[in-house]
Amino acid sequence: MNINSHISIGEAINNSLRTSFIVKQGLNKNLNEYVLHKLDYPLLCFFNRLQLTYLSNSKFVIQLFKNTKNYSSFIFEWEIAVLVNKLVAEFGIDENGNDFFEPSKEIAKLHEGSWAGRTWIINSQKFEMYLLDYHDLILAVSN
Numbered sequence: 001m002n003i004n005s006h007i008s009i010g011e012a013i014n015n016s017l018r019t020s021f022i023v024k025q026g027l028n029k030n031l032n033e034y035v036l037h038k039l040d041y042p043l044l045c046f047f048n049r050l051q052l053t054y055l056s057n058s059k060f061v062i063q064l065f066k067n068t069k070n071y072s073s074f075i076f077e078w079e080i081a082v083l084v085n086k087l088v089a090e091f092g093i094d095e096n097g098n099d100f101f102e103p104s105k106e107i108a109k110l111h112e113g114s115w116a117g118r119t120w121i122i123n124s125q126k127f128e129m130y131l132l133d134y135h136d137l138i139l140a141v142s143n
Contacts, residue, residue, distance in 0.1 A: 016050055020040055032054055034053040042066075046066055050064050063138050063139070066137065075136070077107050091120040116130075125141055
């Protein structure tokens with residue numbers, strides 16, 4: 001979803017799956033089929049890659065992440081705050097009762113490596129934002 005867009009995150013993901021360039025596809029280490037997409041435009045003005053992984057029993061997981069073109073792989077706290085606030089604006093309070101990003105509480109947890117991320121369940125789909133290895137911000141969508 002770009003900054004001028006008025007479509008939902010789900011619609012933006014569906015549009016991206018239809019129009020984006022497939023970079024790679026194959027089997028992951030768990031032998032699940034995956035397809036990696038380079039997005040036409042960054043979703044939520046941040047994520048530029050989308051990986052769709054097919055699991056058993058017609059289940060899937062979509063992971064949105066940012067591919068950087070340099071040696072730097074860290075993420076700024078303000079980027080997390082902006083993304084969390086965009087998701088709260090669309091989905092509301094998360095499953096753990098968290099509202100908009102609270103810098104006074106959450107930045108310390110980010111530094112400690114104990115930030116729990118955010119989880120929403122919308123129309124039987126789980127949207128989960130979390131940090132992977134302290135520097136990759138992931139938005140995962142699963143059914």
